[in-house]
Amino acid sequence: MNMMLVKRQSWNIGIVLIATILGAWQISRLPVFGSYEARTFLLGILPIALLSMGQAIIIIGGGINLAIGAESVLINCLAARFMVGKSFIACVLLTLLFLLVSILVGALTGLIISKSKIADIIVTLATSFILIGLAMYIQPSPGGGMNLTLAQMISGKGSAFLPPLITLILPLVVIWLPLYRSRTGIAMFAIGSNKDSAFLSGVNVDFTRIKLYAVGGLFAGISGIALTAITLSGSPFASISNTATLNSVAGAVLGGVALSGGVGGLTGPALAALILYFIPTILLNYGIDPAYSQIITGALTILVVLAGGLIRNRGKKN
Amino acid sequence: MSQSPILKISHLSKSYGPVIALRDANFEVLPGEIHALLGANGAGKSTLVKILTGVITGDLGVIEVSGKQITFTSPDNARKGGVAPVFQDPALIPDISIQRNLHLTGTDKSRFLKEILAMGLEVDLNKLASEIELPLLRMIDLARALSHDPDLLILDEITAALPVDMAEKVIAIMGAHKAKGKSVIFISHRLAEIEEICDRATVLRDGINVDTFDAAEGSEERIVAAMLGDKNLSNTRNLNRVNKASSEVLLKVDSLSGGKLLKSVSFQVHKGEVLGVAALEGQGQDLLFEILAGETKPAGGKIVVNGKEVTFNHPDDAIEIGISYVPGDRKSALMPQRSIRENLALTRMRGLRNWGQIKFKDEDEKVDGAIRSLEIDTRARSQVKRLSGGNQQKVTIGRWVTTGFDLLLCFDPTRGIDVGTKGQIYELIRKFADEGKSVLLFTSELREIALACDRAIVLYEGKVQANLEHKDCDEESLLNAAHGLAVKK
Numbered sequence: 001m002n003m004m005l006v007k008r009q010s011w012n013i014g015i016v017l018i019a020t021i022l023g024a025w026q027i028s029r030l031p032v033f034g035s036y037e038a039r040t041f042l043l044g045i046l047p048i049a050l051l052s053m054g055q056a057i058i059i060i061g062g063g064i065n066l067a068i069g070a071e072s073v074l075i076n077c078l079a080a081r082f083m084v085g086k087s088f089i090a091c092v093l094l095t096l097l098f099l100l101v102s103i104l105v106g107a108l109t110g111l112i113i114s115k116s117k118i119a120d121i122i123v124t125l126a127t128s129f130i131l132i133g134l135a136m137y138i139q140p141s142p143g144g145g146m147n148l149t150l151a152q153m154i155s156g157k158g159s160a161f162l163p164p165l166i167t168l169i170l171p172l173v174v175i176w177l178p179l180y181r182s183r184t185g186i187a188m189f190a191i192g193s194n195k196d197s198a199f200l201s202g203v204n205v206d207f208t209r210i211k212l213y214a215v216g217g218l219f220a221g222i223s224g225i226a227l228t229a230i231t232l233s234g235s236p237f238a239s240i241s242n243t244a245t246l247n248s249v250a251g252a253v254l255g256g257v258a259l260s261g262g263v264g265g266l267t268g269p270a271l272a273a274l275i276l277y278f279i280p281t282i283l284l285n286y287g288i289d290p291a292y293s294q295i296i297t298g299a300l301t302i303l304v305v306l307a308g309g310l311i312r313n314r315g316k317k318n
Numbered sequence: 319m320s321q322s323p324i325l326k327i328s329h330l331s332k333s334y335g336p337v338i339a340l341r342d343a344n345f346e347v348l349p350g351e352i353h354a355l356l357g358a359n360g361a362g363k364s365t366l367v368k369i370l371t372g373v374i375t376g377d378l379g380v381i382e383v384s385g386k387q388i389t390f391t392s393p394d395n396a397r398k399g400g401v402a403p404v405f406q407d408p409a410l411i412p413d414i415s416i417q418r419n420l421h422l423t424g425t426d427k428s429r430f431l432k433e434i435l436a437m438g439l440e441v442d443l444n445k446l447a448s449e450i451e452l453p454l455l456r457m458i459d460l461a462r463a464l465s466h467d468p469d470l471l472i473l474d475e476i477t478a479a480l481p482v483d484m485a486e487k488v489i490a491i492m493g494a495h496k497a498k499g500k501s502v503i504f505i506s507h508r509l510a511e512i513e514e515i516c517d518r519a520t521v522l523r524d525g526i527n528v529d530t531f532d533a534a535e536g537s538e539e540r541i542v543a544a545m546l547g548d549k550n551l552s553n554t555r556n557l558n559r560v561n562k563a564s565s566e567v568l569l570k571v572d573s574l575s576g577g578k579l580l581k582s583v584s585f586q587v588h589k590g591e592v593l594g595v596a597a598l599e600g601q602g603q604d605l606l607f608e609i610l611a612g613e614t615k616p617a618g619g620k621i622v623v624n625g626k627e628v629t630f631n632h633p634d635d636a637i638e639i640g641i642s643y644v645p646g647d648r649k650s651a652l653m654p655q656r657s658i659r660e661n662l663a664l665t666r667m668r669g670l671r672n673w674g675q676i677k678f679k680d681e682d683e684k685v686d687g688a689i690r691s692l693e694i695d696t697r698a699r700s701q702v703k704r705l706s707g708g709n710q711q712k713v714t715i716g717r718w719v720t721t722g723f724d725l726l727l728c729f730d731p732t733r734g735i736d737v738g739t740k741g742q743i744y745e746l747i748r749k750f751a752d753e754g755k756s757v758l759l760f761t762s763e764l765r766e767i768a769l770a771c772d773r774a775i776v777l778y779e780g781k782v783q784a785n786l787e788h789k790d791c792d793e794e795s796l797l798n799a800a801h802g803l804a805v806k807k
Contacts, residue, residue: 186414186422193413200373200409201422202394262413 011256039161049273052251054219062192062261067128069244075224080144080234106217110210193262330379357522372396402468574619581780594771611643612636640724654703708739
């Protein structure tokens with residue numbers, strides 16, 4: 001029984017181990033490590049960790065969202081454009097409104113996929129262009145801002161590392177845990193694992209998928225708001241959204257989510273974001289060209305998918 | 319018939335495009351009875367079950383449950399309406415725990431555990447469904463269905479490939495369910511079971527219920543007769559063909575096993591012989607063909623070709639020594655958007671070096687020859703997908719004519735093909751044999767065995783159940799053997 005638990009958690013344990021080693025390496029190279037540096041770490045991983053979690057939910061449900069980076073950039077631009085110079089209360093209300101927008105964008109994507117029966121990658125690749133276009137329309141050049149009090153509540157200030165930590169963990173507790181325990185959560189694993197069995201078990205496959213894309217959109221929205229709070233501006237660049245999307249897939253897969261669907265959780269992807277953050281930082285510290293770190297992230301994603309496939313194949317044979 | 323039926327189906331019909339699966343089927347189940355639903359492949363059983371369980375909806379007809387007219391729109395809906403199915407492949411989600419599977423269907427955990435306990439089994443609810451062996455998983459699925467206390471339990475081939483002790487448990491459970499005044503629809507290929515445990519039986523043929531009777535001892539013959547219908551009579555012709563095959567053995571298969579279904583299969587194919595393979599669905603025949611074609615690796619056993627033992631790592635290895643495979647799914651064999659010519663010539667490319675030049679003149683001759691000898695209708699030659707099913711099938715066979723082969727593996731080549739083309743395909747297969755080539759032919763239509771084959775083997779539960787000479791290849795013998803019964807000589 002305990003062995004079973006260890007076996008099932010082995011991936012997460014491995015991720016924690018690698019992240020710890022990389023973290024220790026990085027910290028050992030810093031002259032000091034205090035709460036200020038901890039906050040820098042957290043700010044570095046926060047947007048991508050949130051995005052990986054959103055992507056994980058969709059991949060577990062048997063889909064994939066190539067527009068998740070664009071969703072995040074859109075919310076980033078919306079927030080920076082409309083929150084600049086506004087009062088704290090107005091910014092909080094706008095945050096809620098934009099999170100609602102992100103949910104709707106996700107749900108709409110899910111609806112198109114469910115009703116059109118077109119493959120997820122095609123639909124979301126196309127919507128990513130639409131969303132980036134919208135973001136450029138809203139915020140044509142980098143700029144904008146956000147009420148400073150709200151920004152500091154989200155991302156902290158100076159050495160206050162608790163606010164970003166809470167921003168990272170709160171969605172896990174408030175969104176993921178209830179979702180995992182709900183019937184929708186089981187249905188999410190079910191449609192990702194075996195759509196036919198799910199249907200026979202009474203799952204509404206289309207509706208479940210729409211809900212998952214909506215929740216994924218919500219995570220992208222939170223990521224976009226967090227990005228605004230960290231940078232205090234909105235950047236309507238496709239390159240940002242593309243990198244963010246690839247990193248979200250890499251994070252989800254590194255975090256133990258099977259690309260074939262039905263397997264995984266959100267803690268793994270959140271931790272995997274640490275690895276995705278440490279690798280380029282460490283390489284940069286050694287004076288290696290940042291372009292290499294992109295290559296390494298890409299290669300790592302492929303390797304992890306390969307390794308995951310091999311492990312699963314072996315499991316099937318036994 | 320004083321009781322009012324728990325389930326009454328009247329004039330139910332369903333068609334998929336031009337294919338009629340059910341035409342005017344009537345079916346009644348009384349409270350407290352175990353009712354067998356029988357029929358050969360394609361008789362409409364699975365369509366009937368799918369409609370009853372809400373997977374699909376019928377085109378016409380009325381379903382009444384306990385006197386109330388009803389249409390099930392989803393499996394969930396059917397379960398709430400008191401109809402619970404258990405299929406051969408358990409409908410449990412592989413990657414989540416049993417506990418969460420129960421939660422998904424809204425099954426009460428303590429009731430489920432009570433059912434499992436009553437079966438004398440133990441289940442760790444925290445295990446993932448994929449970590450559990452198939453027989454136990456099926457019992458779990460059954461216990462889950464029972465926890466909903468359905469008025470009507472549908473068991474579709476649940477005893478197939480189930481160990482004897484488990485099968486006995488299932489039978490005991492059916493008895494207990496019946497004792498509670500509830501009913502069971504039981505679908506099985508094991509005719510011996512039907513006699514033993516069922517109260518009545520209904521036989522479907524070509525989408526119509528042809529016979530309903532009390533399942534008493536000796537009803538096997540009536541079942542087989544009803545399943546065959548008047549086809550029985552047309553079977554006498556063609557039984558006196560002389561087997562001209564040489565005594566030389568081309569292929570020898572020795573206790574081949576693989577996957578979950580194929581246990582131990584041994585047989586021989588002579589040169590110039592068409593060997594028929596007959597089996598009900600799911601007896602391992604698909605895997606047998608895939609192994610011989612080099613697509614899948616066997617778990618054990620030997621394949622000997624021309625006296626030499628061989629192992630295939632890739633279909634190319636099989637093609638190399640002259641074994642060609644015509645799969646049952648035409649779509650997987652053809653390039654639907656390309657022309658007849660390209661489809662026919664595809665396998666000829668094997669001989670070429672990757673960048674070598676294609677000898678178009680030579681190719682033209684071979685392709686034209688194949689089209690002529692196969693009588694392929696070339697009006698829609700630019701795209702294979704526009705050909706009729708029969709002509710597509712001819713193209714899949716024809717490409718091996720252009721390449722050449724010693725042994726052709728044909729998997730159900732006449733599925734869904736009209737009678738005329740069927741005849742042409744069988745003539746073609748006979749012609750191969752006359753030229754000294756060998757053919758291994760699986761067909762789901764048993765009476766076609768006698769038309770095309772010199773000998774036949776019958777697979778049942780992963781083993782060769784019977785080895786029949788041509789004169790014994792009548793449909794009745796084949797059907798009996800396919801159901802695991804002894805063949806009357």
